[in-house]
Amino acid sequence: MSQTYFDLYYRGDVLDGYSADQVRRDLAVLFKTDDARVATYFSGRTEVIKLRVAEVTVARYQRALRDIGAELIVVPEGAPAPADPRPIQPTAAPVSIDTSSLSLAQTGADVLDERPQQPAAVAVSGLSLSDTGADLRDTTGAAQDDVPKPPDTSHLTLK
Template identity: 30%
Template sequence: MIEGQYDVIFRGQIVKSFELSDVKANLVKLFKSTPEAVERLFSGSEVTIRKGLDYAAAMKYQSALRNAGALALIKEVEAEKESPPPIQEIKKTATTSNIDSSNTTPADRRDTTESQSIRASNPEAADDSEGLTMAQVGAQILPPKVYEQRDVDTSDLSLAKAGERILPEKEPEKHAQPSIDHLSLTDN
């Protein structure tokens, strides 16, 4: 399951096959609201429909809006980062060592010392390293990107057949012949 909080955003865009009046009527029914309230959604600015949903609920809202003819986006809410611990705690963690040097090789001690120095320089890494897990091979670990649908008119474009000349034929350029009467060949 995808973790995090998501907002459902609407920018007034509709599905290409729907008419604007039909979409507005569908949204009045969907939200059980008034036409005036739905009209405010089409102001041209970004309107948040729902805030702080889990990913599955946000997808349900997006799907319901799409069925009504409205194109909605899902944005991940950025969680507030915790403040780093005081410097005294970082120094204490870096200097405290619970390594039994009699049973370790120099390489083991170096690896442990390096990991402690990494934790000391990056306290977030120290907090995250204790709860690390691995996903199954091929598992989706990031939410899929949501792209805005663009309305691009391609009706004027066509494809040429293989070997067909694409550019129009050009007439050969005509240049004046240079006069070479004054030139001669001599043996030296």
């Protein structure tokens, strides 16, 4: 026996006889969430409540949301979410940009600005080169006292 699954959505629709404020408070209690999360359910967009819900569980969700005055939207699993009935209005006016001073380069044209690069001025007067295979350690001025002594490990034992 195969199980049928559904996706549950909510769009902020309130059933007749219920107030939106009361539904918001009851949704917060039902879903054990804060007011900010519940506010997204009333934004006018279709919001996911739960995906891949077994058929027997869908009835419990429908009953619980109907009891608080919220209208649940149920679609078969994997089906597209229902379209929003009211289009969302843009919040900002479109930006107008003057493009009259812009032009396009011809196809295949080199568009990189090739400026000659100046070599970096690095002071190298204090540097010297050693012969190939020479020992590069400076042992000329190192005193015996400069070499750190190994730590005292006489108190350590192995068992």
